[in-house]
Amino acid sequence: MAFQIARLSGYSSAAIAAGIKHVRKRLAIDLARERKDSTDKTGRSNLSKLKRLRLVAGYALRYKGLGFASLLALGVAAAANLAAIGALQPVIDKGFGGEDPDAINRAFAILFGIVTVLAIAAACRAYFVTLLGERVVADLRRAAHARVVSLHPSFFEENRPSEIASRLTADAGVIQQVVSTSVSIALRNTALFIGGLSMMVIYNPGLMAIITVAIPVIIAPIVYLGRKVRALSRSSQDRIADVASMATESLGAIEVVQAFTREEAEKERFGSAVEAAYSTAQRRIRARSTMAGVVVFLISSAITFILWQGAQEVVAGRMTGGEMAAFVGYAVMAAAAAGAVVEVYGDLQRAAGAAGRLGELLDARTDLVVRADPLSLPQPLEGRVSFQQISFSYPSKPGIAALKDFTLEAAPGESVALVGPSGAGKSTVLQLLLRFFDPQSGAVLLDGVNIRDVEPVDLRNQLAIVPQETVIFADTVRENIRYGRPDAGDDEVEAAARAAVAHDFIMELPEGYEAWLGERGVRLSGGQRQRLAIARAILRDAPVLLLDEATSALDAQAEQSVQRALEHLMEGRTTILIAHRLATVLKADRIVVLEDGHVVASGRHEDLLQKSPLYARLAQLQFDVDAAQDLARPTAVL
Numbered sequence: 001m002a003f004q005i006a007r008l009s010g011y012s013s014a015a016i017a018a019g020i021k022h023v024r025k026r027l028a029i030d031l032a033r034e035r036k037d038s039t040d041k042t043g044r045s046n047l048s049k050l051k052r053l054r055l056v057a058g059y060a061l062r063y064k065g066l067g068f069a070s071l072l073a074l075g076v077a078a079a080a081n082l083a084a085i086g087a088l089q090p091v092i093d094k095g096f097g098g099e100d101p102d103a104i105n106r107a108f109a110i111l112f113g114i115v116t117v118l119a120i121a122a123a124c125r126a127y128f129v130t131l132l133g134e135r136v137v138a139d140l141r142r143a144a145h146a147r148v149v150s151l152h153p154s155f156f157e158e159n160r161p162s163e164i165a166s167r168l169t170a171d172a173g174v175i176q177q178v179v180s181t182s183v184s185i186a187l188r189n190t191a192l193f194i195g196g197l198s199m200m201v202i203y204n205p206g207l208m209a210i211i212t213v214a215i216p217v218i219i220a221p222i223v224y225l226g227r228k229v230r231a232l233s234r235s236s237q238d239r240i241a242d243v244a245s246m247a248t249e250s251l252g253a254i255e256v257v258q259a260f261t262r263e264e265a266e267k268e269r270f271g272s273a274v275e276a277a278y279s280t281a282q283r284r285i286r287a288r289s290t291m292a293g294v295v296v297f298l299i300s301s302a303i304t305f306i307l308w309q310g311a312q313e314v315v316a317g318r319m320t321g322g323e324m325a326a327f328v329g330y331a332v333m334a335a336a337a338a339g340a341v342v343e344v345y346g347d348l349q350r351a352a353g354a355a356g357r358l359g360e361l362l363d364a365r366t367d368l369v370v371r372a373d374p375l376s377l378p379q380p381l382e383g384r385v386s387f388q389q390i391s392f393s394y395p396s397k398p399g400i401a402a403l404k405d406f407t408l409e410a411a412p413g414e415s416v417a418l419v420g421p422s423g424a425g426k427s428t429v430l431q432l433l434l435r436f437f438d439p440q441s442g443a444v445l446l447d448g449v450n451i452r453d454v455e456p457v458d459l460r461n462q463l464a465i466v467p468q469e470t471v472i473f474a475d476t477v478r479e480n481i482r483y484g485r486p487d488a489g490d491d492e493v494e495a496a497a498r499a500a501v502a503h504d505f506i507m508e509l510p511e512g513y514e515a516w517l518g519e520r521g522v523r524l525s526g527g528q529r530q531r532l533a534i535a536r537a538i539l540r541d542a543p544v545l546l547l548d549e550a551t552s553a554l555d556a557q558a559e560q561s562v563q564r565a566l567e568h569l570m571e572g573r574t575t576i577l578i579a580h581r582l583a584t585v586l587k588a589d590r591i592v593v594l595e596d597g598h599v600v601a602s603g604r605h606e607d608l609l610q611k612s613p614l615y616a617r618l619a620q621l622q623f624d625v626d627a628a629q630d631l632a633r634p635t636a637v638l
């Protein structure tokens with residue numbers, strides 16, 4: 001829609017109204033997001049957040065072989081680390097003293113064996129753990145995407161597609177990184193920490209007791225500062241996400257930005273978001289540097305203290321020099337391991353956040369209630385459409401009725417054009433027929449069957465839609481048309497293109513039907529895109545057609561081609577269309593005028609010009625200039 005607005009040479013009232021509607025919808029979306037964010041921040045404890053990682057664990061448990069191999073490699077590597085320190089003790093005690101000259105050679109031979117085992121275990125650990133991480137994330141991405149594509153449209157209003165995409169890519173990436181590295185670091189270091197402490201108890205329980213008393217003094221400030229840094233990292237990430245979404249938004253609508261000459265305002269908006277991200281990063285860097293200093297000081301002081309105490313033990317004859325060296329070695333290892341666990345704890349939390357966001361996608365439920373024993377639609381379907389006393393408000397606007405006591409019948413093969421001012425409820429009629437929403441009261445029937453009782457997929461298989469904006473996928477022309485019916489043969493695709501008056505322009509493209517469309521492909525004109533959409537709908541060959549005519553202005557020739565294509569498409573189908581062109585309105589069997597969600601008049605063009613002042617006004621405003629002049633002399637049109 002935005003693109004069409006920009007392409008109009010002047011801003012028609014319809015375009016401005018559409019722009020306002022767009023802004024209104026965006027505001028509603030932003031408010032919904034804000035509400036959602038604030039409920040997310042209701043101070044859940046960090047530990048309960050970590051529980052969200054269960055989701056990841058559940059997926060990892062599907063690969064028991066890989067998980068077991070990873071744990072085994074982790075365990076062997078940790079044991080080898082601990083053994084390496086112990087192996088040095090005889091070197092000091094026996095080798096240096098000269099009592100047993102071979103002790104040095106033996107100890108180093110053992111050490112060499114240990115490091116070989118360590119290297120192999122480390123390689124296996126890296127391989128298995130990383131593979132597991134990638135596998136888990138691939139499964140999570142697929143599961144989340146599979147859930148999302150079947151969700152209800154209102155979900156996409158509260159969750160922007162760009163945000164969902166970022167959950168599937170960035171959040172899943174965080175989980176992958178964490179499962180592959182942080183979890184393995186956490187497990188390895190927990191093992192080293194426990195192993196190190198146990199060895200210290202074995203070597204000198206008395207000295208260990210003194211150290212145990214000192215541990216809280218060292219840990220408390222580290223934990224306190226760690227929390228602060230993590231909070232700042234989180235808000236730093238949020239600010240960066242703001243910058244990213246702002247860039248996506250303004251660059252995605254660059255034509256609108258330039259058409260409204262808003263470049264300077266956009267630069268300023270983006271600039272202040274970048275600066276906000278920078279100042280948060282500055283605070284984070286300050287806290288992180290302070291923390292680094294405090295940690296180095298505390299840990300080094302603790303080691304110095306142990307050395308001092310150990311030296312006294314050696315002098316008193318309660319410990320050998322080798323034992324003291326091993327004791328200090330284990331202490332350093334345990335301290336480093338504790339530090340590493342604290343360090344990755346933040347990553348684990350980040351992953352828990354990411355898992356929570358992906359989990360929300362996996363848990364998202366569609367609001368549509370599908371009957372356990374759905375009815376089938378008659379086959380073949382005649383295409384009788386009936387809206388019976390519908391009252392409907394969108395879930396995001398509960399008090400405001402988009403349709404009120406709306407009744408409409410379309411006989412098989414009949415074409416009904418909906419016209420009405422912006423916001424009258426025309427698009428809502430199509431949304432209800434597609435069963436994107438269920439009305440609060442009244443019923444929509446297709447060949448006499450209430451569509452509430454039908455499986456949505458069965459219902460939608462009977463409908464073909466030509467939306468206002470043609471969606472082109474990054475694929476060939478042929479596949480873009482085949483989107484309407486994936487099992488259609490090449491000849492059927494071409495026949496549909498011919499019927500949609502698209503064959504000739506397709507043949508003029510560099511590679512004809514194989515020409516690549518989409519972002520980096522051939523750019524089609526508005527009229528050509530519309531004809532592709534029509535070809536898609538022709539190929540679908542459904543008995544009921546929903547047509548939301550494009551508002552973009554086409555030149556006379558393109559307009560004629562599109563019109564011919566539409567005529568082919570509407571032949572023999574029940575059509576409910578939102579008309580923006582006079583030619584289409586004139587062709588419709590019946591015109592229904594909507595205002596404020598209900599029908600105010602219905603009939604053919606010529607009757608309505610006489611009996612409905614609203615229609616006469618709309619006809620003048622919305623249809624093209626020549627037609628408007630003709631409308632001043634109604635008989636000329638007839």
Ligand SMILES: Nc1ncnc2c1ncn2[C@@H]1O[C@H](COP(=O)(O)OP(=O)(O)OP(=O)(O)O)[C@@H](O)[C@H]1O
Nearest residue numbers: 018021394396397402421422423424425426427428
């Ligand atoms: N997804 C939505 N969520 C909430 N409200 C909506 C939604 N879509 C439309 N509305 C509201 O419902 C009412 C009817 O809108 P609808 O889009 O059906 O009108 P329309 O006649 O198709 O307008 P236009 O010609 O501008 O497309 C309006 O008040 C609109 O703001």
